[in-house]
């Protein structure tokens with residue numbers, strides 16, 4: 001779309017690293033082939049995804065405008081860029097930033113390309129990437145060339161490949177780390193990028209590095225591959241190594257990673273990743289995307305078999321000198337300061353300064369230096385702010401910056417003597433917000449703003465909560481200030497709601513005959529200890545009432561907590577049932593539509609929240625009542641299952657979750673067949689015939705995945721539950737219930753009059 | 760020198776008397792009612808970033824925003840699709856599109872704003888560093904074309920141009936006009952300006 005694309009190609013010819021240049025040229029050719037319809041849309045979609053060229057909301061050329069769903073009048077002269085994906089529709093560009101390491105030159109380039117190809121906003125993701133939105137596909141090769149000119153690649157930023165390798169933003173300067181993981185993360189990034197052994201995965205694969213086990217910076221427990229730095233002393237000598245974890249992941253059903261090896265020596269970091277990759281590529285699920293992450297392979301096989309296969313693979317790998325070459329220059333990436341160490345300046349500063357010092361600065365292990373976090377609202381900053389940040393980083397440091405999984409920047413190697421001047425400089429650029437990593441620093445995925453799968457507005461909610469908390473957060477008790485809030489627009493957990501103290505994820509419900517955006521309240525997650533435990537949803541609350549829900553939860557915590565009790569411990573002690581009870585009335589007494597139409601819209605989106613005209617068939621009243629009655633029971637059962645899980649009654653928890661699925665299935669069967677009995681076999685058979693075989697239950701993106709949860713649970717209904725299997729069944733039951741709600745909403749949108757007795 | 764991707768920002772006169780959040784609803788309504796002859800896609804809310812794009816109406820051929828960049832609020836028209844014709848045609852197309860949007864907004868908030876855009880200054884810049892590097896050479900090459908476009912559009916040459924100084928910013932000029940110009944008349948030129956390519 002840009003008139004200058006050819007100019008950039010000429011200008012950068014011969015100036016880019018050869019492999020990157022070749023890769024971009026290939027992609028440009030593929031674009032041309034697809035334009036001429038000589039490359040299939042499915043293959044083209046995967047090929048662009050592997051270059052970080054992602055789809056965006058409304059790219060199917062349809063958009064609901066608040067009254068009806070309309071076709072966006074794009075030109076039809078060009079083929080699609082994927083199934084149901086219009087060529088000219090704007091898309092998202094994901095840009096990999098390995099372990100979050102960026103320099104000022106790269107920031108300046110990002111600033112330029114954000115202005116010229118996007119909307120002058122750069123977004124930092126929860127995996128330390130950059131994202132640009134509203135990018136035209138024709139501009140992407142130029143964008144890639146310009147990025148490559150400063151050493152940035154988008155290769156394998158999306159698609160079924162090794163995604164950005166994340167790492168502690170404090171690596172190398174953290175007082176608590178075992179050692180600096182940067183060179184290992186860097187070496188693994190270089191080694192795996194474009195490696196032939198990672199080209200045949202059924203799904204994405206996310207590695208991470210953490211410098212210690214106790215903090216959350218690397219989040220090793222929720223990654224496909226996690227390396228936690230450890231040391232041991234052998235014969236009086238300290239040895240470096242990694243606790244090596246595999247099979248973690250958030251997503252719809254989160255899994256905690258399992259320990260593969262308590263001590264992996266540095267020379268095994270690369271080959272072991274290669275061996276795992278080869279096993280995953282060979283044996284991982286390919287057809288069913290929803291079971292294709294490595295966590296499912298490990299679950300199916302068990303750790304013992306998985307480990308045996310990987311070790312056998314490792315023993316067969318032909319030696320590659322790159323496995324250990326990087327170790328000969330292990331200090332090659334070590335950063336140095338620009339300024340001499342110092343002491344904090346004396347004297348008074350503004351309130352803002354003192355707050356910022358308290359929340360945004362962190363001592364380095366090198367005396368006289370601190371890191372400073374640049375806290376970004378919703379992970380966004382403008383092109384001008386990026387340039388300012390580049391200047392500031394050059395002025396106070398040698399340009400040592402990292403992005404973080406909390407969607408911020410960390411500036412490293414700031415002399416303590418400079419913190420006053422640094423604050424002034426950041427503040428002048430609108431980057432001096434205090435509250436890093438506290439209750440106000442809310443993480444949010446893109447949600448309905450730009451994500452195709454978004455159900456509710458995660459950014460809208462985060463923005464509202466942020467502005468409500470901004471001032472008062474600093475007056476709050478420290479226990480509240482320390483809370484982490486994370487919001488996802490749907491169950492997929494890109495906002496990492498599972499590992500927040502208080503998480504939210506978007507769902508929708510019918511209220512007074514209208515769809516209303518809701519958020520499930522997720523409690524019990526743990527951010528510390530590398531995402532040490534995952535929360536579970538306790539109750540869906542209408543979006544516009546979430547601020548009230550948050551107030552109630554935090555007030556209750558403050559009143560009832562025992563001395564020094566952290567939030568996750570508090571939830572464990574008082575139980576989710578008690579907290580749920582606090583919130584129940586927020587789900588009731590909704591205003592009538594005429595009385596308060598804003599209740600039926602999402603945050604900062606005036607469109608009525610709906611996906612189409614809602615038909616009110618004459619039989620709807622009775623059917624709706626029966627449906628809702630059963631669904632209420634299903635939701636109660638799944639919640640009680642959680643309570644049983646808390647009480648370590650795994651059998652009761654698993655059985656309760658299974659029962660909740662059966663009730664939800666019955667609810668939707670009742671719409672077509674009101675004589676269905678309570679016999680689970682009959683319910684499952686009727687459900688399969690009426691909703692699965694007809695694909696009515698199929699999610700537009702996930703297909704029949706959620707129905708399969710029911711079938712699997714029914715098949716295993718007589719098996720004993722462990723803590724883990726009970727937990728998974730609860731997660732799956734929750735998703736199945738959401739799928740039933742979605743199916744019901746779709747059917748309402750199409751008109752329930754189509755419903756008939758008998759299939 | 761072919762100058763595509765022309766941007767025009769018309770500043771709000773005085774302080775913005777309308778809460779920025781209200782433009783979200785207006786832009787959604789523009790999409791719903793197909794108010795413009797360009798394809799409008801979605802609205803993005805960037806009020807949380809200081810001096811940023813504010814509230815952005817994303818389109819296919821162009822974006823419109825109530826933009827706060829550089830600390831001044833204004834309506835920005837950002838032409839994305841190439842426009843056929845001469846550079847002067849492209850300036851005219853962007854200026855007229857911005858003027859039309861401003862008039863629509865002024866009318867919308869006539870009773871509960873008010874909202875008024877300046878008729879004596881605006882910014883014109885090229886959102887493409889390869890086509891128009893921010894250099895003296897670009898200014899020398901483009902100045903006569905910008906002056907010619909302004910003289911033809913305003914009907915006089917009582918205006919001054921000031922080049923954007925910041926080295927890293929995109930090439931552009933700040934235009935100050937001695938006599939107030941007529942936004943309706945400028946918007947009306949849109950019909951006769953060059954078609955999009």
Ligand code: SF4
Pocket residue numbers: 445446447448451452453454455458488489490491492493494495
């Ligand atoms: S959590 Fe859902 S809405 Fe948010 S980015 Fe992921 S898929 Fe999209």
